[in-house]
Amino acid sequence: MHSTLVRVQNVFGFFTTVAFTVAAVIALSTFIHPQAPSASVQLRNVQVVRGRPHYYSYKKEEYAHIKFDLDTDLNSLFNWNTKQVFLYLKAVYPSAKPNQPASEAIIWDAILASPSAPWHQNHYNHPVPKGTKSKTSKAKSKAKKEKKAESPYPPGEIHLSNQKPKYQITDISGKLQNRTDVVLELGWNVQPWVGALVWTNKKTYGAWEGLKGGVTETFDFPEIGKKMKDLEVDKGKEGYRLEVGGEHPVIKGRKA
Amino acid sequence: MADQLLDQFRDAIEGQIDFEGQRLAEMITTVLLGAAGIVAFFVGFLTQDIKLSVYIGLAGTALTFVAVVPPWPIYNKNPEEWLSSSSTAGITIDVDGQKVG
Numbered sequence: 001m002h003s004t005l006v007r008v009q010n011v012f013g014f015f016t017t018v019a020f021t022v023a024a025v026i027a028l029s030t031f032i033h034p035q036a037p038s039a040s041v042q043l044r045n046v047q048v049v050r051g052r053p054h055y056y057s058y059k060k061e062e063y064a065h066i067k068f069d070l071d072t073d074l075n076s077l078f079n080w081n082t083k084q085v086f087l088y089l090k091a092v093y094p095s096a097k098p099n100q101p102a103s104e105a106i107i108w109d110a111i112l113a114s115p116s117a118p119w120h121q122n123h124y125n126h127p128v129p130k131g132t133k134s135k136t137s138k139a140k141s142k143a144k145k146e147k148k149a150e151s152p153y154p155p156g157e158i159h160l161s162n163q164k165p166k167y168q169i170t171d172i173s174g175k176l177q178n179r180t181d182v183v184l185e186l187g188w189n190v191q192p193w194v195g196a197l198v199w200t201n202k203k204t205y206g207a208w209e210g211l212k213g214g215v216t217e218t219f220d221f222p223e224i225g226k227k228m229k230d231l232e233v234d235k236g237k238e239g240y241r242l243e244v245g246g247e248h249p250v251i252k253g254r255k256a
Numbered sequence: 257m258a259d260q261l262l263d264q265f266r267d268a269i270e271g272q273i274d275f276e277g278q279r280l281a282e283m284i285t286t287v288l289l290g291a292a293g294i295v296a297f298f299v300g301f302l303t304q305d306i307k308l309s310v311y312i313g314l315a316g317t318a319l320t321f322v323a324v325v326p327p328w329p330i331y332n333k334n335p336e337e338w339l340s341s342s343s344t345a346g347i348t349i350d351v352d353g354q355k356v357g
Contacts, residue, residue, distance in 0.1 A: 022293045
């Protein structure tokens with residue numbers, strides 16, 4: 001420590017040690033932050049169509065187009081060391097040959113930013129639910145756009161209804177119709193500021209509970225051009241009247 | 257004249273401090289940086305704000321650089337007294353029991 005240069009080197013050297021140690025302790029501190037993620041995924045509709053991977057392709061492949069409902073509560077994944085959560089929904093179906101592992105294909109994903117992360121264009125903006133649109137004037141909404149886009153929910157909460165897939169999926173064989181035992185499964189990566197990338201945990205480890213729900217019941221990919229089996233959802237009033245009552249629509253001026 | 261200026265300039269760059277000052281500088285480095293790290297973690301953890309941790313850590317480091325790197329007068333309070341070249345007579349220097357000089 002006798003000269004300026006030696007003191008600079010000493011202070012900087014010990015600074016790196018302290019910085020590394022604090023970072024390690026921060027990474028470890030996330031393990032005592034309790035987590036209890038839960039989610040529910042539901043299939044809305046699935047269709048298989050024939051198409052080409054790109055415009056000039058001679059190859060025809062089958063693509064599945066899956067619509068879904070998604071409700072998540074992943075707020076507990078966001079602790080002080082969380083930068084963002086990469087959330088994805090994958091379709092899992094058995095391969096054509098029984099000795100091969102099941103195929104997985106992502107149909108939808110989103111980057112959920114934590115409040116501590118600076119704005120980025122790739123961050124997910126949750127759609128504002130219908131009927132709750134703000135009445136702010138155009139000038140105000142413009143000023144808001146320059147800031148952070150505000151989500152109607154906390155960072156880990158998602159409520160999507162009849163959501164279109166981001167990606168239409170195909171199989172390596174190019175054939176997808178009439179496949180059975182398909183499920184949709186939710187998964188994620190937690191990306192921390194410092195520390196290791198953490199994948200979806202299904203089991204409970206200490207303060208971290210596993211994911212509750214997040215898997216649909218099994219369904220089948222229908223034949224091309226055919227709609228999936230009736231999901232037994234409620235139909236509208238008109239549908240009920242024609243089906244249940246069997247009445248014909250009343251036409252003016254005539255008697256039945 | 258030019259030599260004097262050059263000497264002053266070299267002294268300012270080298271910034272030498274005495275032995276006691278070196279011990280003190282070492283201590284201050286360890287204590288300040290260590291405290292900055294501990295405070296940074298706990299303040300960040302309690303406020304659940306990692307940016308605060310980063311800024312406290314960096315501020316503590318900057319403070320340590322300012323406190324330790326320049327040769328502040330406090331590090332030169334116990335200057336070593338060198339023997340003058342003419343006063344060696346009458347003083348015996350022992351090295352491993354043998355008389356030198």
